[in-house]
Amino acid sequence: GAVVSQHPSWVICKSGTSVKIECRSLDFQATTMFWYRQFPKQSLMLMATSNEGSKATYEQGVEKDKFLINHASLTLSTLTVTSAHPEDSSFYICSASHRPYQETQYFGPGTRLLVL
Amino acid sequence: QKEVEQDPGPLSVPEGAIVSLNCTYSNSAFQYFMWYRQYSRKGPELLMYTYSSGNKEDGRFTAQVDKSSKYISLFIRDSQPSDSATYLCAMSAGGNQFYFGTGTSLTVIP
Numbered sequence: 001g002a003v004v005s006q007h008p009s010w011v012i013c014k015s016g017t018s019v020k021i022e023c024r025s026l027d028f029q030a031t032t033m034f035w036y037r038q039f040p041k042q043s044l045m046l047m048a049t050s051n052e053g054s055k056a057t058y059e060q061g062v063e064k065d066k067f068l069i070n071h072a073s074l075t076l077s078t079l080t081v082t083s084a085h086p087e088d089s090s091f092y093i094c095s096a097s098h099r100p101y102q103e104t105q106y107f108g109p110g111t112r113l114l115v116l
Numbered sequence: 117q118k119e120v121e122q123d124p125g126p127l128s129v130p131e132g133a134i135v136s137l138n139c140t141y142s143n144s145a146f147q148y149f150m151w152y153r154q155y156s157r158k159g160p161e162l163l164m165y166t167y168s169s170g171n172k173e174d175g176r177f178t179a180q181v182d183k184s185s186k187y188i189s190l191f192i193r194d195s196q197p198s199d200s201a202t203y204l205c206a207m208s209a210g211g212n213q214f215y216f217g218t219g220t221s222l223t224v225i226p
Contacts, residue, residue: 001162004159006159032212034214043204043216043217043218043219044160044204044216049212051212091157093159093160095159095160097212102165103147103148103167103208103210104148104150104162104165104206104208105150105162105206105214106162107152107159107160107161107162108159109158109159110157110158110159112157
């Protein structure tokens with residue numbers, strides 16, 4: 001099956017620093033990748049959709065200068081949380097679309113971010 | 117009205133029981149239907165993918181889509197403690213827009 005990896009799986013950083021999270025599709029080419037945020041016991045919240053080679057489309061209320069997304073290749077997308085603050089602490093999950101093979105998404109294992 | 121409605125539970129069943137999880141939706145354009153399983157502190161894992169109406173079976177899991185009623189179901193036979201997780205339904209009309217349910221928390225008691 002289609003496999004998506006994320007790195008790192010967890011990260012602790014000091015307030016004010018930037019953190020980069022990588023999302024890779026390991027065995028398929030992903031023209032579209034998605035970034036989600038999830039708080040404990042809550043559902044997924046879509047942050048942005050990115051297509052390879054173009055700018056990401058951010059959901060309403062998501063600060064694009066705060067959450068920088070780069071989708072430089074068909075297998076790699078990165079999310080950079082700039083000047084992180086404690087309220088950015090969350091579980092970040094990426095997914096990749098397996099279109100046109102399947103109209104579905106495959107999720108990465110998630111990255112837990114704790115900002116002190 | 118939300119695009120996708122899913123009862124959050126929690127649902128608690130004894131081991132070996134048949135579990136029925138359901139979602140309703142309002143957009144008749146949805147054609148692609150998915151069920152994901154999410155363990156605590158993990159990313160969602162795709163369980164079942166169905167196109168249009170009908171049934172699909174994979175081991176102990178059966179997905180049903182009733183487009184006329186705008187209703188989808190996931191059945192788990194012979195439930196196991198390892199099935200304890202949150203189950204998310206998702207659907208799409210095609211393209212890059214996916215709509216997720218809020219998830220149903222399931223606990224299978226040994």
